Amino acid sequence: MEALNAEVSESPAELRAVGRRRLWPAIKMHRFYYLLILPGILYFLVFDYIPMFGIIIAFKDISPFQGVDAILTGEWVGLKHFERFWNSYYFWNVMQNTLLISGYKLIFGFPASILLALLLNELRNAAFKRIVQTISYLPHFISTVVVAGLVMMLLSTDGGLINNLIVAFGGESYHFLGSPGYFRSILVISHVWQTIGWGSILYLAAMSGIDPGLYEAARMDGANRFRQAWHITLPGIAPVIAIMLILSIGGLLSAGFESVLLLYSPSVYGVADIIDTYVYREGLTNLNYSFATAVGLFKNVLAMVLILGANYVSKKMNQSGIW
Amino acid sequence: MFGKKAGAVTAALLTAVALTACSGGNGNNPAPTATESGGPTKELPKIYIYQNTGALNQKPEGSVPEKLEEMKQHYMDTLGIEPIAIVPPTGSAEEKLNLMLGSSDEVDTFQGNWDDYASKGAIIPLNDLLDQYGQDIKKAWPEEAWEYMTDKDGKIWGIPRGEPSVHYPIWVRSDWLKKLNLEMPQNLEELEAVMKAFKEQDPDGNGKDDTIPMMTDLNGIKNALMGGFLQDGNSNWIDPADNKLKPAELAPGFKDFMATMADWYQKGYIYKESFSKFDPLELLKTNRVGMSSMWYSRITLLFPQIKPSLPEGAEYEIIRGIEGPKGKLMTASPGSTASMVITKKAKHPDAVMKFINHQYQDIPTNSLTAAFGKDWRYTGDNKFDIELTTPDITYAGEYMVSLGTATELKYAFNDPVKKMHADYLTKEALNLEVAKMPIDSTIIYDKDALAENIPTNSDIDRLRSEELVKFVTGARPISEFDGYIEQLYQAGLDQWIEEYTRQYNEKKK
Numbered sequence: 001m002e003a004l005n006a007e008v009s010e011s012p013a014e015l016r017a018v019g020r021r022r023l024w025p026a027i028k029m030h031r032f033y034y035l036l037i038l039p040g041i042l043y044f045l046v047f048d049y050i051p052m053f054g055i056i057i058a059f060k061d062i063s064p065f066q067g068v069d070a071i072l073t074g075e076w077v078g079l080k081h082f083e084r085f086w087n088s089y090y091f092w093n094v095m096q097n098t099l100l101i102s103g104y105k106l107i108f109g110f111p112a113s114i115l116l117a118l119l120l121n122e123l124r125n126a127a128f129k130r131i132v133q134t135i136s137y138l139p140h141f142i143s144t145v146v147v148a149g150l151v152m153m154l155l156s157t158d159g160g161l162i163n164n165l166i167v168a169f170g171g172e173s174y175h176f177l178g179s180p181g182y183f184r185s186i187l188v189i190s191h192v193w194q195t196i197g198w199g200s201i202l203y204l205a206a207m208s209g210i211d212p213g214l215y216e217a218a219r220m221d222g223a224n225r226f227r228q229a230w231h232i233t234l235p236g237i238a239p240v241i242a243i244m245l246i247l248s249i250g251g252l253l254s255a256g257f258e259s260v261l262l263l264y265s266p267s268v269y270g271v272a273d274i275i276d277t278y279v280y281r282e283g284l285t286n287l288n289y290s291f292a293t294a295v296g297l298f299k300n301v302l303a304m305v306l307i308l309g310a311n312y313v314s315k316k317m318n319q320s321g322i323w
Numbered sequence: 324m325f326g327k328k329a330g331a332v333t334a335a336l337l338t339a340v341a342l343t344a345c346s347g348g349n350g351n352n353p354a355p356t357a358t359e360s361g362g363p364t365k366e367l368p369k370i371y372i373y374q375n376t377g378a379l380n381q382k383p384e385g386s387v388p389e390k391l392e393e394m395k396q397h398y399m400d401t402l403g404i405e406p407i408a409i410v411p412p413t414g415s416a417e418e419k420l421n422l423m424l425g426s427s428d429e430v431d432t433f434q435g436n437w438d439d440y441a442s443k444g445a446i447i448p449l450n451d452l453l454d455q456y457g458q459d460i461k462k463a464w465p466e467e468a469w470e471y472m473t474d475k476d477g478k479i480w481g482i483p484r485g486e487p488s489v490h491y492p493i494w495v496r497s498d499w500l501k502k503l504n505l506e507m508p509q510n511l512e513e514l515e516a517v518m519k520a521f522k523e524q525d526p527d528g529n530g531k532d533d534t535i536p537m538m539t540d541l542n543g544i545k546n547a548l549m550g551g552f553l554q555d556g557n558s559n560w561i562d563p564a565d566n567k568l569k570p571a572e573l574a575p576g577f578k579d580f581m582a583t584m585a586d587w588y589q590k591g592y593i594y595k596e597s598f599s600k601f602d603p604l605e606l607l608k609t610n611r612v613g614m615s616s617m618w619y620s621r622i623t624l625l626f627p628q629i630k631p632s633l634p635e636g637a638e639y640e641i642i643r644g645i646e647g648p649k650g651k652l653m654t655a656s657p658g659s660t661a662s663m664v665i666t667k668k669a670k671h672p673d674a675v676m677k678f679i680n681h682q683y684q685d686i687p688t689n690s691l692t693a694a695f696g697k698d699w700r701y702t703g704d705n706k707f708d709i710e711l712t713t714p715d716i717t718y719a720g721e722y723m724v725s726l727g728t729a730t731e732l733k734y735a736f737n738d739p740v741k742k743m744h745a746d747y748l749t750k751e752a753l754n755l756e757v758a759k760m761p762i763d764s765t766i767i768y769d770k771d772a773l774a775e776n777i778p779t780n781s782d783i784d785r786l787r788s789e790e791l792v793k794f795v796t797g798a799r800p801i802s803e804f805d806g807y808i809e810q811l812y813q814a815g816l817d818q819w820i821e822e823y824t825r826q827y828n829e830k831k832k
Contacts, residue, residue, distance in 0.1 A: 063443040063444060063445075065424050065425060065440070065443050065444050065445035065667070066444060068427075084778060087778070087779075088779065088782055089779055089782040089783075089786070089813070089814040089815070090782055090785070152600075156596070157595040157596055158596070158601075158606070158609070173595070175595040175596055175599070175796075177596075177599055178595070178596065178598060178599050178796060178798075179798065180793075180798050265598055265599035265600060265792075266541065266598055266788055266789045266792040266793075267598050267599070267789075267792045267793055267796050267798055269785070269789050270789065270793070282781070284417075284418040284421055284422065285417060285418060285421075286781060287421055287439070287443065289425070
């Protein structure tokens with residue numbers, strides 16, 4: 001830092017000017033790389049940043065049919081829509097479901113990928129390892145609609161595999177998807193099945209970056225494979241785990257809109273209705289765009305708080321965070 | 324150097340691909356405008372029809388493309404209007420429509436409850452258009468039907484879709500009744516006895532305990548059965564104690580209704596997945612369904628399609644004259660605000676009205692053509708009996724905008740697959756004697772005022788349907804019924820009763 005200060009002794013204004021002078025040649029020099037990221041930037045600009053302007057309708061009363069102008073001209077109503085949500089009969093129910101479903105997904109799904117990666121890492125037969133890895137991450141490429149279809153077919157009371165097995169063993173068929181007691185478990189299990197393999201790829205990549213010398217040293221000290229995994233592999237991938245955890249916590253309020261929407265029915269609304277499905281129904285079905293936007297914004301603000309909090313804690317604990 | 328160039332080309336290509344993908348079409352695929360005859364053509368007015376009328380139920384996959392084109396050409400030649408049909412995605416037609424209305428997409432006419440859209444400024448009043456271009460439409464519908472289309476200022480907002488009708492009879496496999504030596508049930512006890520027999524005596528004879536005595540859904544149990552338990556059926560009611568309008572949940576008999584349904588569900592008489600998503604056609608195909616208390620067309624449209632694959636003699640018949648302790652089981656569907664409406668953003672509302680009116684001319688000829696294209700003909704000279712000329716329909720009805728009792732009751736099919744449905748419509752649907760009519764059937768509630776004065780209105784609606792399902796499926800024991808009523812009050816039922824009573828008293832004639 002001192003060296004840097006010694007080298008650049010200009011005033012801040014001059015510094016910025018130098019920065020600008022250096023920026024453009026740098027962009028010119030690497031123009032093809034910049035061109036490559038251009039679609040990505042445009043994508044986020046067009047689909048994520050420009051529409052952000054629309055959140056102001058959360059503080060207005062507008063009807064979806066008044067056209068885009070209404071976003072600007074609509075009447076301001078302050079926090080009316082937020083208050084309506086907080087006072088809604090279903091507020092706590094929706095919050096609880098969202099947190100429980102994504103909490104379960106985090107508790108069961110997050111370590112599952114790490115565990116799978118650790119197990120795969122111990123495999124010595126490369127061909128077998130590749131096959132297992134491929135099979136385990138294939139479900140990631142299946143769309144949620146298809147996964148929901150598979151779940152429905154498996155659990156159907158009308159020829160579904162699980163119920164056929166139950167009946168074959170003398171039991172009575174059971175409508176699992178309509179049962180509040182089973183619904184969340186079904187969601188979480190199908191989520192873990194779908195994401196476990198894909199999640200493990202990142203950890204496997206991190207593991208491959210660990211210095212083999214460490215393992216060698218540990219072996220010479222008499223560490224068995226479990227000890228090696230515990231003392232070398234896990235600490236080696238800890239920063240990646242931390243980053244993934246922060247990202248997951250940021251998504252804690254997104255409990256998997258599509259799978260819930262596709263699988264739920266009135267008999268399980270009580271345990272299945274999450275913020276996103278609530279927003280969907282209020283906005284697109286009941287046409288309360290302003291209200292739905294307010295609920296969505298509320299969710300995003302909470303998610304932001306969560307992600308900042310997780311990042312802070314992570315940095316305090318092991319010095320690694322996203323920023 | 325070569326590497327650099329290749330990099331540049333790749334980057335440019337990637338950018339181009341991404342940009343093209345981003346700017347993809349809006350899915351409407353505007354059709355070419357020039358007519359095929361070539362030469363200098365005048366631009367015809369285009370009208371965009373959101374096809375959510377139910378016309379496509381007969382062929383959900385849509386028309387054979389060349390037949391659709393042929394029909395479009397037919398309308399372009401006959402009316403000088405180019406119709407463009409937008410086919411909604413199955414299951415989310417309403418969501419897509421709402422998105423289209425709120426965006427810059429073209430949509431000129433669709434079917435919906437006008438009172439949902441009028442106050443939000445999405446549709447236009449039709450009085451002048453009807454006077455100028457819609458005389459045939461006006462003639463085709465009775466005065467009562469127009470009353471449901473008119474607001475308190477006399478503005479007509481939609482073209483009617485139906486009249487008060489009965490839609491929820493209970494259908495039973497009459498061949499199974501005969502086989503098991505059972506009579507047509509006349510009361511709830513006999514109905515339950517039939518279901519018990521279906522469940523236990525294996526009427527399909529496949530040796531398995533897999534018969535489904537009754538397939539139904541939430542609207543099914545409410546409209547086909549509740550009338551037997553509640554004085555006013557599936558309806559709000561006036562509590563004589565305080566003369567206020569209250570929901571059915573508070574009416575005497577509701578708890579019995581719920582308890583009976585729960586008991587039937589528990590005993591396996593009601594299909595386990597009735598209140599989730601299921602496909603009635605697939606279920607009927609299995610030859611295991613003894614009764615249906617769903618919307619009538621689940622039987623009248625679906626059953627004839629699969630009948631050839633069922634054992635000989637398979638037949639569903641309506642159970643007539645059945646009553647419960649409080650009388651008729653069925654509740655009629657009152658006239659509603661469901662209608663064909665014209666959007667505010669329609670560029671040629673006059674063309675839309677002309678187009679719709681054309682299908683009401685020469686009833687039923689033009690509306691049949693709109694429904695079946697050229698695949699039909701009259702079988703006699705009475706302009707009533709018709710038949711399809713091909714076994715498979717080739718044009719699905721994308722341009723059909725005149726669906727409703729005013730046209731549908733004016734013809735009958737000889738074709739066995741279509742006959743059951745047509746017979747129901749012509750002989751059963753308007754016979755209101757067999758059902759109870761909701762007491763506030765003639766009231767068109769002001770939905771904006773409801774939302775304004777009952778802030779938790781949608782929560783209450785949700786509680787009502789959700790908890791009923793829970794009680795019936797056993798997710799909640801009947802012993803918690805009082806707690807449920809308590810819950811309704813916590814959710815704002817007092818406000819609900821006040822506002823509904825106020826509007827009811829104000830609007831009743």
